[in-house]
Amino acid sequence: MTTRPVGVLALQGDFREHIEVLRALGAEAVGVRRPEELAEVGGLIIPGGESTVIDKLSRTFGLAEPLKAAIARGLPVWGTCAGLIMLADRISDGIEGQQTLGGLDIEVRRNAFGSQSASFEVDLEMPVLGDPPLHAVFIRAPVVEAVGAGVRVLAQLDDARIVAVEQGSLLGTSFHPEITGDYRFHEYFLDRVAAQ
């Protein structure tokens, strides 16, 4: 078991919820806003929020390059919603100049379900977690529109749209396990951090 804390990128979004879940599961969890804080962590969650804002702040405050380097070194990183967008190699509808950290060989579409009125919650079959299905909340959520050969699909909606993926040390989910009270995916992530 690693003794290094697990970081949650704390530039904007629901980072507090992730930190609370990690602590409830017995992990040491810290917010990360600076390169020196990133250097201390043994794993990282990029939370939900606005991807355009997280992108901009990560570049403004000199975190983007250290984050890319950490991903390249194999740091376990899990992105939820905006975090999934940050980890995608390609965005089909980013705003002008929007960048990502990349790492997941996927293409994502932002706000794939439309405006907030179309946001929803649903039970989602997730074979890596077993039974019962994971209750998943999608808030102006992205979907994965294309995956490269090395990407494992972890969950799909009934219409086959991809909403959870894994590649190497990276995980990405369109939805928000941190706000439902079912923390099995956090445990799945922590197991991967511990195995690192």
Add this chain to the structure above:
Amino acid sequence: MSDTTTETTAGTTGSSRVKRGLAEMLKGGVIMDVVTADQAKIAEDAGAVAVMALERVPADIRAQGGVARMSDPDLIDGIRAAVSIPVMAKARIGHFVEAQVLEALGVDYIDESEVLSPADYVNHIDKWKFTIPFVCGATNLGEALRRINEGAAMIRSKGEAGTGDVSEATKHIRTIKSEIAALTAKSSDELYVAAKELQAPYELVAEIAATGKLPVVLFTAGGVATPADAALMMQLGADGVFVGSGIFKSGNPAQRAAAIVKATTFFDDAKVIADASRGLGEAMVGINVADLAAPHRLAERGW
């Protein structure tokens, strides 16, 4: 409390969790008032987490007077088309048809706002009837809980919009926070009277006494004009900040907007706030709230 949720094979829309969830994702961010598509683009580029689409910023509503209403749908459509971040729009207090129109237009959040002229001096909108979430203003805990009881999925402390004077925003966020702290110190048999005094449902009062926080996200608004103002609100315990007239009534909106975003993220780091505060040019001129005659204070609308 009931909830208008819609079950489909694809999932459930309009649940409290989904409505409150969007506000959770906006935390640590700045929501900016915009009156044109160009301003919306500037706000998005500067790092706004959402924009509030309206026809006149509060400072102009104040200066020009008259009845302030929901914005023209064409203006809202233009702003929605210009940006990819969430778009909010204001409906008058109690004007549930303006809210129905905004929902039909596909905005992401409705602000039932005291900045517009109230349409009903008795009732607020029954917000449970909508799939779209609502944010409402509050000056104290009782008011916040009454709005949550009506279905608000997010609360913003009111402050005094269109003034550039942060003193009322400070007062309201401090009031809400200290009233929450006082509830947590009460024994369970005191909560019945507390609910009566707060004029709020006992169940909500008991929940807050147990958890020590509102069940929805709490932003702050009304008079924030500088990076230090935004950081002050965050240090006082706000989850995020609305900036209305403060950006586009200032000398250099793009730079000021970006600076306020930085100061909101690094609200506890005075060096970052200092750097963000440099060279911003003129802040909005502002009005001291103390100079405003009571009938012109927007925060007193809503109850």
